Each structure stands twice: as C-alpha cells, then as structure tokens.
Amino acid sequence: MNEQLKLLIDLQEIDTAILSIAEEIETLPDKLGKAKAQLKEASASFERIKAEYEKMEKKKKQKDGELEETQEKINKLKAKSSEIKTNKEYEAHLKEVKTFEDKKYQIEEEILSIMEALDNLAKDMKKQEPKLKKAEEDFRQEEKALEAEKNRLHSEMEMYKIRRKDIVRKIDGEIYEQYMDLAKSAGGIAVVQTVNEVCLGCNTNIPPQLYNDIKDNKDIFTCCYCNRFLFYKEK
Ligand SMILES: [Zn+2]
Numbered sequence: 714m715n716e717q718l719k720l721l722i723d724l725q726e727i728d729t730a731i732l733s734i735a736e737e738i739e740t741l742p743d744k745l746g747k748a749k750a751q752l753k754e755a756s757a758s759f760e761r762i763k764a765e766y767e768k769m770e771k772k773k774k775q776k777d778g779e780l781e782e783t784q785e786k787i788n789k790l791k792a793k794s795s796e797i798k799t800n801k802e803y804e805a806h807l808k809e810v811k812t813f814e815d816k817k818y819q820i821e822e823e824i825l826s827i828m829e830a831l832d833n834l835a836k837d838m839k840k841q842e843p844k845l846k847k848a849e850e851d852f853r854q855e856e857k858a859l860e861a862e863k864n865r866l867h868s869e870m871e872m873y874k875i876r877r878k879d880i881v882r883k884i885d886g887e888i889y890e891q892y893m894d895l896a897k898s899a900g901g902i903a904v905v906q907t908v909n910e911v912c913l914g915c916n917t918n919i920p921p922q923l924y925n926d927i928k929d930n931k932d933i934f935t936c937c938y939c940n941r942f943l944f945y946k947e948k
Pocket of ligand 1 (some may be wrong): 912913914915916917936937938939940941
C-alpha cells in the first residue's frame, strides 16, 4: 500500500477516536447533573416532611398555651362562684363556664389530631431518612466514578495525540493540509473506504476505472463528489 495513504488511514482512525473521546467527555457534566438532581429530589422530599413536622410542633405549642389559658379562665370562674348571690347570676355563671369548657374540649381535640399528625410525620421522616442517605451515597459514588472516567478519557486522548503527532510528522505537508481542510468541511471524516464501486463517505457510485485504480491502493485518489481520500480494504 502507498505509504502516504497508509498514514492517512491511520490518521483518520486516530482523529475519529479523538473525536469520539471528546464527545464522551462532553457528556460527563450532564451525567453528574442527573445524579445531582436525584439527590436534590430525595433531599427536597425529606426537607418537606421535616418542615411540615416543625410547623405542626409550633402549632401544638400554641394550642398547649391556649389550653392552659382556657383552664386558668375556668379555674378563676369557678373560684368566683361563691360570690354569686342570685339565681340569675348563677345561671349566667354556669353558661359562661360551659362556654369555656366547650372551648377547652375543642382545643383538646385539636391537640389530639395534631399529635396524630406529628406521629405520622415522624414515621415518614424515619422512612425517608435511609432513602436520603442512599441518595447521598449514590451521588458520592457516581461523582467518583465520573471523575475516574474523566481521567481515563483524558489520558486516552493524550495517548492518541502523541501517536497523531508521530504520524503527522511523516505525512506530506500538502496532503496533510488537504486532509485538514476536508476534515473541517466533511464532519471530521476525510478518509473513507470504497466498497462495490461506492464511496462510503457520500454513498455515491464512482467510475469503474477509478475503482480499479483505488483497489490497488498504490496511489492516493479522491472521490469526485465529496473530495474525500479513498482506499480499498482488502478482505
Ligand atoms: Zn464521496
């Protein structure tokens, strides 16, 4: 095979590998973002329950205070009952006591339902806590794995770049320039195979005589349609 053609084929192989590594590196931040979003979701649902629990605790404290106040009011009213002189006064007094007793009962009911809600929220928190811990652990692991992947890809890329330099040194300057122009305009693919009289770069038929010449791989030929360098891979 023509030495320059062989170098072009190698160069294309390396550039394709470098391109694919670069693409892989570009997907890494997205992968980390996805892992972070999962952690954020787990953390948010735990915080939601915790906030609700704290809100309920505050409400309970408030209701406890109200209950105490109401009880004091009842005690004071009852203490004053000995001062009552008339039946009418007594009736009004009983009515007033009953109003506060009713209020007290209502507050006690509210406290009971708050305590029930607190109980359920505490259970939810306990259930959510290991999920959050797992999400945190998963994220840390994913972060570590992605960091290792990034390092691996970068050193692989460096290796290809060293090999590339070595090849470029051996390629004829004009041919290399032509290669680079093509690579830029043709999506990174400048050297392609021909199979059954077809250029695999643009999928166009090439003249039979040209195909026969290419089959020898003794010279450098380009596609008349897409200008890419052509070679024939022997079976
Ligand atoms: Zn072509």
